Amino acid sequence: METQSTWQKIWTWIDLRGRREGGIGFILMRLTAIGLVVYLALHLTMISNLARGPEAWDSFIKLVKLPIFMVGDTLLIFGLVYHAINGIRVTVLGLGWGGDHQAALFWGAFVLSVLLTAVMVTAIVAIG
Amino acid sequence: MWIWQAITGALLIILLGVHMVTQHFIAPEGLRYYEDVVAYLSNPGVFALETAMLIVVVAHALMGVRSIILDLSISEQTDTWLKRGLTVLGVLLVAYGVFMTWQVVR
Numbered sequence: 001m002e003t004q005s006t007w008q009k010i011w012t013w014i015d016l017r018g019r020r021e022g023g024i025g026f027i028l029m030r031l032t033a034i035g036l037v038v039y040l041a042l043h044l045t046m047i048s049n050l051a052r053g054p055e056a057w058d059s060f061i062k063l064v065k066l067p068i069f070m071v072g073d074t075l076l077i078f079g080l081v082y083h084a085i086n087g088i089r090v091t092v093l094g095l096g097w098g099g100d101h102q103a104a105l106f107w108g109a110f111v112l113s114v115l116l117t118a119v120m121v122t123a124i125v126a127i128g
Numbered sequence: 129m130w131i132w133q134a135i136t137g138a139l140l141i142i143l144l145g146v147h148m149v150t151q152h153f154i155a156p157e158g159l160r161y162y163e164d165v166v167a168y169l170s171n172p173g174v175f176a177l178e179t180a181m182l183i184v185v186v187a188h189a190l191m192g193v194r195s196i197i198l199d200l201s202i203s204e205q206t207d208t209w210l211k212r213g214l215t216v217l218g219v220l221l222v223a224y225g226v227f228m229t230w231q232v233v234r
Binding site: 006009010013030033034036037040044047048050051053054057058061080084087088090091094124127 | 130134137138140141144152160161162163165166185186189192193196199200201221224225228229231232
């Protein structure tokens with residue numbers, strides 16, 4: 001039996017070819033998970049700016065208010081929302097419900113995530 | 129492990145929902161200024177909520193990291209060390225987060 005190297009395993013893991021909705025949902029779930037873990041580390045680092053006093057905090061806030069950070073915010077919100085909604089889908093399937101509607105559940109979760117992201121980003125832009 | 133991932137995930141939806149709404153939508157203009165953030169974190173209820181969220185989010189994230197690494201078919205011995213390492217990392221991350229927040233509000 002042929003054994004795969006770690007890199008081959010990682011490639012197989014993210015290769016979309018020949019995947020159906022369940023597989024695509026799984027890959028997106030993992031990619032958003034990695035993105036959110038990286039964000040969590042950044043978020044915890046951000047708290048140290050608070051401990052360094054008002055100047056450090058206010059200059060940090062000034063930086064993240066730059067329009068370019070809105071792109072990152074949009075990706076973050078989509079990642080969070082998709083991860084949560086798809087997590088509910090996976091839990092429902094794991095409990096043995098809805099197995100016959102896998103594809104519809106995936107597309108429902110994906111479309112709902114896009115819509116909720118659009119609503120939240122619009123609200124953030126409106127608040128300013 | 130799957131069921132704990134689901135339970136912490138469900139808790140996170142609630143805790144993160146409250147966290148995002150209070151921080152970004154209830155406070156006028158969001159919590160932007162230093163004094164606003166300090167005043168917000170100084171509320172004991174908020175401190176407890178943020179600490180609970182930190183514990184749950186770190187547990188959920190590290191269980192997720194383990195399940196991603198398990199997909200690479202690691203040995204049982206490596207998994208034992210992985211579990212120990214992630215547990216230590218989790219405790220350190222929560223301690224760091226609580227300590228930092230305490231430094232800000234005290």
